[in-house]
Amino acid sequence: MPDYDDKNRLTGRLRRYARVSGTASGLAAKLAGEKLFGISIDKGEHAAELRMALGALKGPAMKVAQLLSTIPDALPADYARELSQLQANAPAMGWPFVKRRMMTELGAGWRDRFAEFDKAPSAAASLGQVHKALTHDGVSLAVKLQYPDMASVVEADLKQLRIILGLFRRYDPSVDTSEILQELKERLREELDYAREARHMTLYRAMLAGEDRVHVPETLSGLSTGRLLSMTWLTGRPLMDYTEADQETRNTLAINLFRAWYVPFHRYGVIHGDPHLGNYTARQDLSLNLLDFGCIRIFPPAFVGGVIDLYKALRDGDQALAVQAYETWGFENLSRELIETLNLWASFLYSPLLEDAPRLINASEKPGRYGADVAARVHKRLRELGPVTPPREFVFMDRAAIGLGGVFLRLKAEVNWHRQFHDIIDGFEVSRLEKRQRDALDKAGLAASIS
DSSP: OOOOOHHHHHHHHHHHHHHHHHHHHHHHHHHHHHHHOOOOOOOOHHHHHHHHHHHTTHHHHHOOOOOOTTTTTSSHHHHHHHHHHHOOOOOOHHHHHHEEEEEEEHHHGGGOOOOOEESSEEOOSSSEEEEEETTTSEEEEEEEOOOTTTTHHHHHHHHHHHHHHHHHHHHTTTOHHHHHHHHHHHHHHTTOHHOOOOOOOHHHHHHTTTOTEEEOBOOGGGGSSEEEEEEOOOOOGGGGGGTTTHHHHHHHHHEEEEEEEEHHHHSSSSSSSOOOOOGEOTTTSEEEEEOOOSSSEEHHHHHHHHHHHHHHHHHHHHTHHHHHHHHHEEEOOOOHHHHEEEEEEEEEEEEEEEEEOOOOOOOOOOOTTTTTTHHHHHHHHHHOOEEEOOTTHHHHHHHHHHHHHHHHHHHHOOOOOHHHHHHHTTTTHHHHHHHHHHEEEHTOOOOOOOO
């Protein structure tokens, strides 16, 4: 029987769902009026209403809505601006609640298995919260505890998101978001499985074993379950503490972050799908800690080969190779106009890698709007060309590029990105990546994860 707090949470959430559904219905009516009768609506006001309704959910739906706002062309510009203001934090569970959850996961004597366990969480987010603890051997731990019944909450939130994305589609049909939603659904469901996240950590420890500038926590399997993850505590400072540091410090942090993301991708076909600033911290020696591994995307080796091919195509002006890369990724019916439009976005992303000189990631961009203006131009051209369905893999590829670009701009890093890129990709062969990926996934228990 749920206690009063549990019932309050459920009742409050049901009320918020009703509010989102009601807001969505009202907005749908406004859109219909505009389409059928020419009634003008204020798109900015419309988007703000939607942000307020989603923000009330304070959970996975809000987290995914915030994620959508950072994926180029997933949403119209007015909506992307509004939803980017959402914060994916959630109210922390109180100590009585934590005790019950810990007992459920580790049994009645759970407290005796730790020398110390902080009652107050050190962090709280949309799916769970983290408590600092200490083992009897003196090892500091980060204990990540999932909120109760999150699987049901996620499924209910995803239903709400389908309604919302249906509205976006009616407002602007130039980009089909169905594949984007499917990708987000799969990744979010995976995030609920902390046993899988533990395997992701094992995978990252293997992939980054030769990178002394990046650190990955180690899981304590005896203190972990499918909804509880105990890992070694990594001490560091937020990257934004360094925005006014000297140039060399800022450049070093940017290079370390670049390698933390792109060594796994270009050598193993694996990418971290959530470039949130809270997911990494810097140590005194400026090496980085990676802290969260719930949202990981594993790519077929051929997809990574397409990334390298497109780089070479842009570098050499090889149109046929560019078409081959797009087709490898799953783009269909490639007209000349569509290729030119895709190249516009690709040129923006690849331009720092093509210039063999130290530079800002993009001097004309602002950190909070990195890529937004180019995406708007691309979106306009796609609207003119007709509906386009981006391959699912691009959800997290583009998000990573945009998220990291924004961080590099905040750090005002001036780096030779061309040489950093080539240091990782030189000697690239799809067959070699395939073998490395297979070996790493086998060791981490993730061999069946390639989609």
